[in-house]
Amino acid sequence: MGIDWTDYPSVGFYDELLAAPGEPRAETEALAADLAALGLDELVARQEAAEVAIKEMGITFTVYSEEGGAIDRAWPFDVIPRVIPEREWRQVEAGLKQRVKALNLFIDDLYHDQRIVKDGVFPEEVLAKSVNFRPQCVGVDPPLGVWAHICGSDLVRDADGTLYVLEDNLRVPSGVSYMLENRLVTKRVFPELFEHYAPLPVDDYPSQLFDTLAALSPRPAEYPEVVVLTPGIYNSAYFEHSYLAQQMGATLVEGRDLFVADDDCCYMRTVDGPAQVDVIYRRIDDLFLDPEAFNSESSLGVPGLMRAWTAGKVALANAPGAGVADDKVVYAFVPEIIQYYLGEAPIIPNVPTYRCMEPADMQYVLEHLAELVVKPANESGGYGMLVGPASTQAERDRIAAAIKKDPRNYIAQPTLSLSTVPTVTKAGIEPRHVDLRPFILSADRRQVTMGGLTRVALRKGSLVVNSSQGGGSKDTWILPDSGPAEGQSQSQSQTQGQA
Numbered sequence: 001m002g003i004d005w006t007d008y009p010s011v012g013f014y015d016e017l018l019a020a021p022g023e024p025r026a027e028t029e030a031l032a033a034d035l036a037a038l039g040l041d042e043l044v045a046r047q048e049a050a051e052v053a054i055k056e057m058g059i060t061f062t063v064y065s066e067e068g069g070a071i072d073r074a075w076p077f078d079v080i081p082r083v084i085p086e087r088e089w090r091q092v093e094a095g096l097k098q099r100v101k102a103l104n105l106f107i108d109d110l111y112h113d114q115r116i117v118k119d120g121v122f123p124e125e126v127l128a129k130s131v132n133f134r135p136q137c138v139g140v141d142p143p144l145g146v147w148a149h150i151c152g153s154d155l156v157r158d159a160d161g162t163l164y165v166l167e168d169n170l171r172v173p174s175g176v177s178y179m180l181e182n183r184l185v186t187k188r189v190f191p192e193l194f195e196h197y198a199p200l201p202v203d204d205y206p207s208q209l210f211d212t213l214a215a216l217s218p219r220p221a222e223y224p225e226v227v228v229l230t231p232g233i234y235n236s237a238y239f240e241h242s243y244l245a246q247q248m249g250a251t252l253v254e255g256r257d258l259f260v261a262d263d264d265c266c267y268m269r270t271v272d273g274p275a276q277v278d279v280i281y282r283r284i285d286d287l288f289l290d291p292e293a294f295n296s297e298s299s300l301g302v303p304g305l306m307r308a309w310t311a312g313k314v315a316l317a318n319a320p321g322a323g324v325a326d327d328k329v330v331y332a333f334v335p336e337i338i339q340y341y342l343g344e345a346p347i348i349p350n351v352p353t354y355r356c357m358e359p360a361d362m363q364y365v366l367e368h369l370a371e372l373v374v375k376p377a378n379e380s381g382g383y384g385m386l387v388g389p390a391s392t393q394a395e396r397d398r399i400a401a402a403i404k405k406d407p408r409n410y411i412a413q414p415t416l417s418l419s420t421v422p423t424v425t426k427a428g429i430e431p432r433h434v435d436l437r438p439f440i441l442s443a444d445r446r447q448v449t450m451g452g453l454t455r456v457a458l459r460k461g462s463l464v465v466n467s468s469q470g471g472g473s474k475d476t477w478i479l480p481d482s483g484p485a486e487g488q489s490q491s492q493s494q495t496q497g498q499a
Helices: 026-038 040-057 086-110 124-128 176-189 191-196 205-214 238-248 305-310 334-342 359-367 393-405 490-498
Strands: 018-020 060-064 070-074 077-085 150-157 163-169 226-229 251-253 258-260 266-268 279-282 315-317 372-376 410-414 420-425 428-437 439-442 446-448 453-457 471-479
Touching (some): 026 040, 026 191, 040 077, 060 238, 077 086, 077 428, 086 150, 086 334, 086 439, 086 471, 176 205, 176 238, 176 471, 205 226, 205 238, 205 279, 226 238, 238 251, 258 305, 359 410, 393 410
Parallel strands (some): 077 471, 226 251, 226 279, 279 315
Antiparallel strands (some): 060 070, 258 266, 420 428, 428 453, 439 446, 453 471
């Protein structure tokens, strides 16, 4: 039995597939017809096949229990892809490049002349209380002047279809391996759709990442020595660390595998003796990177690594200190940052944001907590935030006390009606809320993934998409504007062929 899209409850939200019940969007009409022709039973069977494939391929993520134990779970995935037309994506791509360019200029300025602070555009108070500003990085000139080489910016679409940047991740952004695996799984369970459609490829990301890292090498070489530095197998993103190292042909190392010699160069211990390392793609937070410069008790990092980096003997991506811009209060100033450094208006707007450090904004937030989403400056993964409409009075009282104690540490935003995508559930095909994390690479040039990681809130009515809190993901298709077979669905072209 086919799927009747007139029964799909798409009213009240911007649905990425349907403009109204029974009315697919122009760019998704062919796909909606193909999914309808497959029917619910077949889609459920494909979903089950995808879950088996994920287990066979060993695609996992790690969650931590309240008791402190680590649990590996199969990656949660939904088979119905999210579609974005190429003409829209090209505008998004330009906006992300603009944003990352300005943020890199901002970070470099903060560690040098701090012109943006002196000119009164960025508050000194915000910088003074930044937990991610690293005095050890003041005066350092990283290769090409780039600090955040890999950035993941989260995008959301509101009920009216407007696309916003929700936040920027510039420390050690994760999730790109799942973007790549989502495409492989979708090809595996929907081979006929990939024969008919041509979503723009994402599988060139590992080579783009290697080229980005290689461009930072302090030694001229066609194939510099690139390593991926991981905290180890118990890290929640270890699957991604090992996956990207394997895909790039780079060596996966832990801190104990590296050392800095008297010549300030970094070396890797190998069975053939020390091998000089040129570039380190580090997946360790700043404070654990070098016990000589940061946390003296860290056993995850490499003693002397900051000395090697500041001497220009090894490149680090992302650069230490880049996290100064990975702050939700800094996020609130990004439109001003773009205007200040580039003289341009943002191509992609921020979500309207209240800065609790400003008295009028704080008063408004405290009076409207039940309507707003409140976020602390430096938490991630959905932790520490208040979703007002889903909160209790006790939770609102706690966040109000925290805001009053440290206003600089909080921002608040309207509760957006995040866009939805049809999703396979036990109750049938239902809408679930999504966001999107594209990845932007910056070195000698800037590149944006063709799409990104679509994260989906698998729980009905939930707006929380993080995998650690019950979220999952979907494949993201950037479809060329010509569409499949000049706009025909697979089922349509098969019917005409039989005729």
